[in-house]
Amino acid sequence: MNLLRMTPKCTTNLLQKLRGYMKNTKYVKEPIHAYIVPSSDAHNSEYLAECDKFRDFISGFTGSAGTAIITENEALLYTDGRYYLQASQQLDPNWTLAKEGQPTTPAQGDWLSKTLPKGSRIGVDPKVYSFDKFKSLHSKLEATGHELVPVSTNLIELLWADRPARPTNPVKPLGLKYTGTTVDNKLKSLNDSMKEKNAEYLVLSALDEIAYFLNLRGSDIEFNPVFFSYVLIANNSFTLFINDKQVSKDVLNHLNTQVSGNYKIEPYENVYKKLEELGRQVNGNVWFSEQSSHALVDLIPTNRRITTDVTPIAIMKAIKNPVEIKGMRNCHIRDAAALCCYFSWLEHNVNKEKITEISGAEKLEGFRKQQEDFVGPSFDTISSVGPHGAIIHYKPTKETDVQITSDQLYLCDSGGQYLDGTTDVTRTLHFGNPTQYEKECYTRVLKGQLKLGSRIFPLKIRGNCLDSFAREYLWQVGLDYAHGTGHGIGSYLNVHEGPMGISWRPIDTDPGLQVGMFVSNEPGYYQDGDFGLRIEDIVEIVEANPPHNFANRGYLTFETITLVPKMNKLILVDMLTDEEIKQLNDYHQKCVEVVGPLLEQQGQMQAREWLIRETRPISRKN
Structure with a gap:
């Protein structure tokens, strides 16, 4: 199968008009020489509502990560290794792809400094550019004789005649059955953290932090159960800024039940006015996340005290409580049942009827809908055949x-939102005869995943220290993958959740791995134009008990809660050690013991038979 290329969007006229706006003092105080369009909204969200996809609109590139930089003569799109191939197909000839993470690619500030004449002004909408990025880029540009300037009018919005309206979808309470603790308890914990920082106020702008704090969920961003809002927290009180239409009687009853202190509800857009007022009278610190927008933080004058750091709620949210832990484990069991149903159905029918990447994804969602407490997918299913699998976020x-066949590898990365948790799992399958090279690559990816999944490590070590375990067997033969190895995951919240992670890049906000956190374990390998491989599990961080405990530091390990078989057909058993064979066989035995009874209970006997067959113990041939 040849790779089907995406048709690039023609951006010639858009760029011409944008360059005109960059010189027009009706929209900028003084002409600017470059304009930056990040892939974020006013809340620094990873995934965006349609109305906030400014970078997509100007460039045609639709990946979740990337920054567009437009000058008088050039247009660059910076993105990371997950999207190199996709961006190369979606960008028209007006654009140059800058591959972040490659040694030959200059940082954005370096490129601007070298490309633009001295004294150039670089503009950005401060409402969609985070404070930490603005501060860092401003310092770098200032040192080279340039200036980063906030442009209050979003220049892309001027071009976007049919820009969608901001969603105001219903907001719903999430009960204690799923959250495990009240808003009151969370507020008390936040107030304690604020006292330690001498913070009089704490500003929450990340949508998942607000949803978590208030035990509320929404649907303003597809696949992410969040709603557009801000929260200003004071001592034993808070103000919620949200569209009035989204505050139902159920929401008010929920807050009145779970909040003993004072709270107010004000219109969403009032947050700027409120912070402006606060800036004139506050005596103590105002605490913002370092990822809050520059426009928000800038409302507090420089003569006042500002703290920019990871919010206490980010860490509270990452370390699941006992109810959330139980929910995460349980929803992964039900999710595994749905995936077993899909993969067994696919294997049974792939040569009997036409099943495509899209119709396959729809069938999988149908199986998930049969599971208790299912709400919807946690992201767009990456259902990819052959060379499409090499497009990491295809x-x-x-x-x-295209049609799913028995001739090529099939990579399926999918997840579900359940009331009791969020799932994210990738399996790579072949329904025919994989090549020896495909098997070798798969086995090297598997060996790395098994190694990382069985590591013992000290309490609060950063995930960056563990990343190379997953890459070791690929590196041995000069192979690698251009994405991180693990991300945090929410509890019926965003599928990608910080502040921790496992990556070759250091994560400055990582507080260190701790009991109760959940992260993904997902090495892969991608051969452009040919195939992609990825194996992804969600793992829970639990206590370990090694024979020694240096300095009483405490040691941790991972427990895999994803329970879907890995395809034995793709494994070169002779490449595995005895320890790896035992680890895989034990894992498969657990899949049968935990998921098998649920499939039987649901009457899914074909899926149960598939599960039993796919989890047969492997061994070396004598």
């Missing part, structure tokens, strides 16, 4: 959709 469209 999303099938009508234009690119």
Whole structure:
């Protein structure tokens, strides 16, 4: 199968008009020489509502990570290794792809400093550019004789005649059955953290932090159960800024039940006015996340005290409580049942009827819908055949959709939102005869995943220290993958959750791995134009008991809660050690023991038979 290329968006006229706006003092105080368009909204969200996809609109690139930089003569799109291939297909000839993470790619500030004449002004909308990024880039540009300036009018919005309206979808309470603790308890904990920082106020702008704090969920951003809002926290009180339409009687009853102190509800847009007022009278610190927008932080004058750091709620949210831990484990069991149903159905029918990447993804969602407490997918299913699998965050469209066959590898990365948790799992399958090279690559990815999944490590070590375990067997033969190895995951919240992670890049906000956190374990390998491989599990961080405990530091390990078989057909058993064979066989035995009874209970006997067959113990041939 040849790779079906995506049709780039023609951006010639858009860039011409944008360059005109960059010189027009009706929209900028003084002409600017470059304009930066990040891939974020006013809340620094990873995934965006349609109305906030400014970078997509100007560039045509639709990946979740990337920054567009437009000058008088050039247009650059910076993105990371997950999207190199996708961006190369979606950008028209007006654009140059800058591959972040490669040694030859200059940092954005370096490129601007070298490309633009001395004294250049670089503009950005401060409402969609985080404070930490603005501060860092401002310092770098200032040192080279340039200036980073906030542009209050979003220049892309001027071009976007049919820009969608901001969603105001219903907000719903999430009960104690799923959250495990009240808003009151969370507020008390936050107030304690604020006292330690001498913070009089704490500003929450990240949407998942607000949803978590208030035990509320929404649907303003597809696949992410969040709603547009801000929260200003004071001592034993808070103000919620949200669209009035989203505050139902159920929401008010929920807050009145779970909050003993004072709280107010004000319109969403009032947050700027409120912080402006606060800036004139506050005596103590105002605490913002370092990822709050520059526009928000800038409302507090420099003569006042500002703290910019990871919010206490980010860490509270990452360390699941006992109810959330139980929910995460349980929803992964039900999710595994749905995946077993899908993969067994696929294997049974792939040569009998036409199943495509899109229709396969729809069938999988149908199986998930049969599971208790299912709400919807946690992201667009990456259902990818052959060379499409090498596009790391591939999303099938009508234009690119192809048939799933028994001739090529099939990579399926999918997840579900359940009331008791969020799932994210990737399996790579082959329904025919994989090549020896495909098997070797798969086995090297598997060996790395098994190694990382069985590590013992000190309490609060950063995930960056563990990343190379997953890459070791690929590195041995000069292979690698251009994405991180693990991300945090929410509890019926965002599928990608910080502040911790496992990556070759250091994560400055990582507080260190702790009991109760959940992260992914997902090494892969991608051969452009040919195939992609990834194996992804969600793992829970639990206590370990090694024979020694240096300095009483405490040691941790991972427990895999994803319970879906790994395809034995793709494994070169002779490449595995005895320890790895035992680890895989034990894992498969657990899949059968935990998921098998649920499939039987649900009457899914074909899926149960598939599960039993796919988890047969492996051994070396004598």
